[in-house]
Amino acid sequence: MESSAIEARGLHKRFGGVHAVRGLELHVARGEVFGLLGPNGAGKTTSMEMLEGLVIPDEGEIRILGLGWARDGKAIRSRIGVQFQSTQLDDKIKVREALTMFASFYPHARDPDDLLKLLQLEDKADAYQSKLSGGQRQRLALGLALVNNPELVFLDEPTTGLDPQARQGLWEMVRRLKSEGRTVLLTTHYMEEAETLCDRVGIMDQGQVLQLGTPRELIASLNQPSYAELEFEGDAPDVAPFAERLGMPVEAKEQHWVVVLTDPRHDLQKVLNCVEALALPMQQLHVRRASLEDVFLQRTGRSLRD
Ligand SMILES: Nc1ncnc2c1ncn2[C@@H]1O[C@H](COP(=O)(O)OP(=O)(O)O)[C@@H](O)[C@H]1O
Numbered sequence: 640m641e642s643s644a645i646e647a648r649g650l651h652k653r654f655g656g657v658h659a660v661r662g663l664e665l666h667v668a669r670g671e672v673f674g675l676l677g678p679n680g681a682g683k684t685t686s687m688e689m690l691e692g693l694v695i696p697d698e699g700e701i702r703i704l705g706l707g708w709a710r711d712g713k714a715i716r717s718r719i720g721v722q723f724q725s726t727q728l729d730d731k732i733k734v735r736e737a738l739t740m741f742a743s744f745y746p747h748a749r750d751p752d753d754l755l756k757l758l759q760l761e762d763k764a765d766a767y768q769s770k771l772s773g774g775q776r777q778r779l780a781l782g783l784a785l786v787n788n789p790e791l792v793f794l795d796e797p798t799t800g801l802d803p804q805a806r807q808g809l810w811e812m813v814r815r816l817k818s819e820g821r822t823v824l825l826t827t828h829y830m831e832e833a834e835t836l837c838d839r840v841g842i843m844d845q846g847q848v849l850q851l852g853t854p855r856e857l858i859a860s861l862n863q864p865s866y867a868e869l870e871f872e873g874d875a876p877d878v879a880p881f882a883e884r885l886g887m888p889v890e891a892k893e894q895h896w897v898v899v900l901t902d903p904r905h906d907l908q909k910v911l912n913c914v915e916a917l918a919l920p921m922q923q924l925h926v927r928r929a930s931l932e933d934v935f936l937q938r939t940g941r942s943l944r945d
Pocket residue numbers: 654655657658659677678679680681682683684685686
């Protein structure tokens with residue numbers, strides 16, 4: 640039987656008094672796009688770096704593509720790709736030069752010009768990497784991780800700080816990696832990213848994976864299929880008469896109310912009837928389905944964006 644891409648059991652890492660990773664268990668199948676989703680400080684990078692062989696765990700076991708770091712580090716390294724922060728590159732290096740330099744480390748490297756095409760950086764081949772936009776720089780960093788044609792690719796917050804369009808571009812590349820049969824482990828604190836890109840997601844907080852599954856499974860576990868958000872012009876009116884008449888819990892924010900629709904077919908009608916009956920000055924009504932953000936909120940009582 641073919642081994643998994645990643646197997647981690649009982650990983651722990653402490654930095655002085657900080658217990659950064661507490662008992663991480665992870666199984667990632669080949670061909671999967673797996674996301675670790677969590678806020679800053681959750682332990683995502685430390686987890687990633689242990690799996691990449693850059694940080695030695697205090698406890699636990701790691702198998703990468705069926706191999707262990709202690710005995711087969713060199714073999715593992717030749718088969719994985721790690722996205723570096725491109726800020727670690729010399730400012731005076733040009734895009735094609737960087738790809739060529741990285742290619743020289745490997746016996747069967749990909750042709751830099753093919754990579755430039757894949758990354759849509761052909762017209763930037765002779766530009767200094769320091770002159771690239773954020774999105775271009777992230778694509779270059781991804782390209783450097785792909786030089787050795789890796790079976791398994793590690794991407795640590797690949798789209799942090801990118802504008803929506805650049806983010807879409809990166810997502811497209813990740814989808815492409817999957818379609819080529821590669822395995823991807825990525826970290827993110829953007830729930831949309833985890834939701835649209837990942838086959839499975841581990842929700843991480845304070846060094847632990849709190850919940851793990853497909854985005855659909857995680858969201859379904861809430862038993863809260865959707866939410867209605869009622870917006871008002873200016874501040875929202877007193878919520879009490881509405882909540883009483885509706886007979887469902889209403890979360891009142893400063894400028895809008897949120898109602899959980901457990902049965903959208905009936906509940907939405909009730910909401911509208913109450914708005915009508917009380918002649919509320921509602922300006923906008925949004926219905927949105929539950930998201931991974933809501934899963935995180937329910938598990939931790941905090942927002943991912945804190
Ligand atoms: N080299 C280090 N020395 C000391 N503390 C560290 C080090 N690396 C990470 N930490 C701490 O470990 C915790 C997890 O950090 P990290 O793995 O970077 O989380 P994330 O990537 O989810 O933001 C944080 O509290 C962080 O400050």
